[in-house]
Amino acid sequence: MPYPYTPPDYYLLDELLSDEHKIIRSAVRDWVDRSVMPVIEEAAQNHEFPLRFIRELGELGAFGPFIPEKYGGAGMDHIAYGVIMTELERGDSAIRSAASVQTSLVMYPIYTFGSEEQKRKYLPKLASGELIGCFGLTEPNHGSDPGSMETRIRDMGDHYLLNGAKMWITNSPIADIAVVWAKDDDGKVRGLIAEKGMKGFSAPETRNKWSLRASVTGELVFDNVKIPKENILPGIKGLKGPLMCLNSARYGIAWGAVGAATDCYNTALQYSLERKQFDQPIASFQLQQKKLAEALTEITKAQLLVWRLGVLKNQGKATPAQISMAKRNNVEMALKVARETRQILGAMGITGDFPMMRHMMNLESVITYEGTHDVHLLITGADITGINAFGIKAKNR
Numbered sequence: 001m002p003y004p005y006t007p008p009d010y011y012l013l014d015e016l017l018s019d020e021h022k023i024i025r026s027a028v029r030d031w032v033d034r035s036v037m038p039v040i041e042e043a044a045q046n047h048e049f050p051l052r053f054i055r056e057l058g059e060l061g062a063f064g065p066f067i068p069e070k071y072g073g074a075g076m077d078h079i080a081y082g083v084i085m086t087e088l089e090r091g092d093s094a095i096r097s098a099a100s101v102q103t104s105l106v107m108y109p110i111y112t113f114g115s116e117e118q119k120r121k122y123l124p125k126l127a128s129g130e131l132i133g134c135f136g137l138t139e140p141n142h143g144s145d146p147g148s149m150e151t152r153i154r155d156m157g158d159h160y161l162l163n164g165a166k167m168w169i170t171n172s173p174i175a176d177i178a179v180v181w182a183k184d185d186d187g188k189v190r191g192l193i194a195e196k197g198m199k200g201f202s203a204p205e206t207r208n209k210w211s212l213r214a215s216v217t218g219e220l221v222f223d224n225v226k227i228p229k230e231n232i233l234p235g236i237k238g239l240k241g242p243l244m245c246l247n248s249a250r251y252g253i254a255w256g257a258v259g260a261a262t263d264c265y266n267t268a269l270q271y272s273l274e275r276k277q278f279d280q281p282i283a284s285f286q287l288q289q290k291k292l293a294e295a296l297t298e299i300t301k302a303q304l305l306v307w308r309l310g311v312l313k314n315q316g317k318a319t320p321a322q323i324s325m326a327k328r329n330n331v332e333m334a335l336k337v338a339r340e341t342r343q344i345l346g347a348m349g350i351t352g353d354f355p356m357m358r359h360m361m362n363l364e365s366v367i368t369y370e371g372t373h374d375v376h377l378l379i380t381g382a383d384i385t386g387i388n389a390f391g392i393k394a395k396n397r
């Protein structure tokens with residue numbers, strides 16, 4: 001790592017954090033410095049996810065921080081979850097992705113919609129990293145429009161038969177279990193837990209990504225997979241099930257993106273103070289100061305946005321549309337900060353010696369997954385006008 005990490009806190013938001021928030025933040029920051037930073041560039045270049053991160057994240061308490069302790073979580077609040085996501089994404093979006101999926105897309109639905117047996121069976125092992133989970137919603141033909149999914153479960157009396165395919169699934173090739181969304185005989189979306197090893201279930205890897213290279217992505221293919229009835233999540237029916245999981249993950253991403261941006265800003269500020277051209281530090285040039293000042297302004301606005309969102313989430317008042325606004329704003333902010341700060345480093349900015357290019361490429365996935373930039377704008381548009389602009393099909397549903 002070229003420079004020590006001293007993230008900006010221009011509006012003294014630290015004063016709003018509790019001791020518990022600061023303790024967990026410090027533990028995660030130390031882990032990122034110690035365990036992630038020395039290897040992340042090489043992992044991304046080699047297109048591989050160091051598997052040891054899973055156990056280490058479990059030991060750190062990064063899986064299910066808001067899940068109650070009796071199920072292996074840490075019983076913390078949503079601001080603690082956000083703070084953890086910021087620190088992890090400072091390391092790499094791939095690390096935050098792993099924690100987002102495990103926490104918000106696998107533990108959250110099992111905790112919220114699962115039976116007591118499912119909670120006891122899966123949650124403690126997911127919290128410790130003994131089990132890896134993934135979340136299957138997107139399909140080859142249905143990304144932004146998951147309500148049109150083709151994956152089906154058929155009631156066979158004593159079990160269900162699962163058929164279909166999911167695509168672009170974070171961690172599917174390394175996952176032990178998958179929370180899968182499929183339509184039942186009545187056309188209702190149901191959630192179920194598929195276990196690796198079930199006959200007819202495979203999870204091939206998707207290679208050749210230019211983005212999130214340190215994250216494993218793959219498919220989920222189901223060919224007449226026998227799903228025991230006790231693997232159905234009993235507490236939810238309908239598309240709002242997976243969308244509720246997305247609210248939690250999008251919330252974490254809004255916080256996480258701030259970490260990628262502060263890593264870029266911190267690097268560019270220190271580089272610009274050291275690097276001289278025309279006998280002056282490049283930080284003394286107005287054009288470079290503009291980039292730095294604007295980056296800090298946008299980071300500060302994003303920090304304030306997620307802070308307030310966190311307070312609302314703790315109070316149970318954060319709406320899905322508020323979460324969409326924060327996810328959309330903060331990811332775009334981070335992408336712009338990565339692009340602008342990369343330029344401050346000139347040619348050095350394109351190398352793996354500095355983190356900007358890696359963050360920038362990662363953020364191209366982050367701005368697409370968990371709802372594209374466009375989809376989140378349409379969610380805001382629908383919320384403020386009451387008019388759904390998703391297209392004729394959505395309007396008629």
Ligand code: TGC
Binds near residue numbers: 137145371
């Ligand atoms: P629509 O008719 O609007 O809604 C269907 C039902 O769901 C309810 N609902 C929500 N409930 C909770 N939270 C939300 N955010 C909700 N949004 C809608 C709604 O009230 C309705 O309930 P009910 O009871 O009346 O049935 O649905 P639609 O089919 O028109 O679609 C709406 C749309 C486009 C906003 C939604 O489908 C969407 O968000 N699309 C984007 C898809 C997406 O985000 N996919 C993400 C896949 S997972 C992923 O990317 C993981 S990356 C992980 C990582 O590595 O970090």
Ligand code: FAD
Binds near residue numbers: 144217375
């Ligand atoms: P499409 O839906 O085909 O959209 C293509 C373009 O059309 C976009 O620009 C979009 O904004 C635009 N568009 C679509 N509908 C409209 C509209 N109504 N109005 C205007 N414009 C529109 N999914 C999972 O289920 N689980 C995962 O773990 C997961 N991990 C992922 C990891 C990575 C690295 C990536 C890249 C994706 C992952 N996804 C995952 C999938 C992700 O959620 C989808 O890629 C995303 O929802 C967009 O779907 P799509 O790629 O099919 O794009």
